[in-house]
């Protein structure tokens with residue numbers, strides 16, 4: 001517990017070189033509105049709406065550092081071609097008084113190789129269901145290339161007017177998989193001991209910081225636990241976090257967990273929308289999901305602030321600013337997090353359900369969001385990410401066409 005008085009949720013706060021208008025960041029939720037990687041008006045409107053709703057900063061989800069780093073072909077590659085669209089996006093967010101962060105990453109084993117039509121990368125050779133086959137361990141030259149991709153992407157993010165860059169070190173995407181003992185079986189400088197498994201993510205973060213300069217914040221979305229047997233857990237993620245803190249390149253860490261490869265429900269909790277997932281997939285994948293779904297998506301009951309017990313261990317071990325994430329839906333949860341010394345909180349589903357929630361919190365008209373953790377928004381990432389409950393209401397509220 002901190003001894004200083006607890007700051008108010010709506011007090012501005014520093015995040016590296018930035019001042020955020022309050023303590024709430026919209027966490028990345030893949031928006032599903034980048035057909036073939038284009039920045040669309042829908043993507044811009046999505047973030048303008050979050051900004052208008054009172055969040056201090058909105059995070060543009062998963063921007064790939066290269067075509068091979070995409071999750072699938074409808075993922076944005078943050079390169080020079082995307083600059084004009086991204087500038088419109090950051091302008092729209094800024095005009096609503098909020099800041100904009102870009103989540104940048106390489107999908108690694110999570111990539112859908114068939115959809116991307118490019119080779120994907122892994123720390124060491126293994127089967128990847130999204131790749132529908134074997135993914136080979138990356139060579140040192142390939143890994144050097146990815147570092148350059150991160151550097152170039154960071155420069156594009158700055159040129160596009162982003163205030164912060166969030167490096168994806170979670171959910172078993174490429175950088176996260178390097179930290180995981182079950183996925184990284186390398187015997188070179190990037191594999192083996194905990195310190196060696198931290199080495200590649202460290203190199204990337206340093207490169208991003210150098211490329212980004214000191215006027216934008218650099219943060220990491222960091223896996224505390226993969227949530228799978230023999231995966232990364234706190235005994236190894238805590239020392240890695242301490243190493244990253246000592247490197248001094250990060251302005252904050254957003255604490256997450258789980259694996260988009262091996263345990264997709266760990267960072268959600270709540271209901272498993274299996275039928276909706278099956279329906280959203282091509283027939284063959286749908287059959288596979290019906291069979292393997294219960295194993296891939298085990299049920300975890302939802303609990304408010306579900307990552308707090310793990311995140312608290314990091315708060316105690318680190319001095320750097322930390323962003324609490326996971327099941328935050330209520331004002332008292334945010335107050336509690338600030339009281340425990342977390343500088344910010346990040347919210348995803350609660351703001352999908354109601355992008356105006358932060359304004360409502362500030363006006364004290366509500367003290368709890370409406371998200372029911374049904375997770376039916378998850379399969380909508382293929383058709384334009386939305387809360388299906390809110391969507392149903394909007395349809396009902398839409399004006400009737402003139403007779």
Ligand SMILES: Cc1cc2nc3c(=O)[nH]c(=O)nc-3n(C[C@H](O)[C@H](O)[C@H](O)COP(=O)(O)O)c2cc1C
Nearest residue numbers: 027028029030061062326327328347348349377378
């Ligand atoms: C529809 C949807 C899409 C998501 N896409 C991403 C993503 O692109 N990158 C990421 O790091 N997390 C993604 N997440 C995870 C959220 O950022 C967050 O970690 C998770 O939902 C837990 O926070 P919450 O309880 O506030 O929803 C997504 C979540 C949802 C619901």
Ligand code: SF4
Nearest residue numbers: 371372374375377387
């Ligand atoms: S669909 Fe809506 S209510 Fe259900 S989890 Fe997603 S945001 Fe919450």
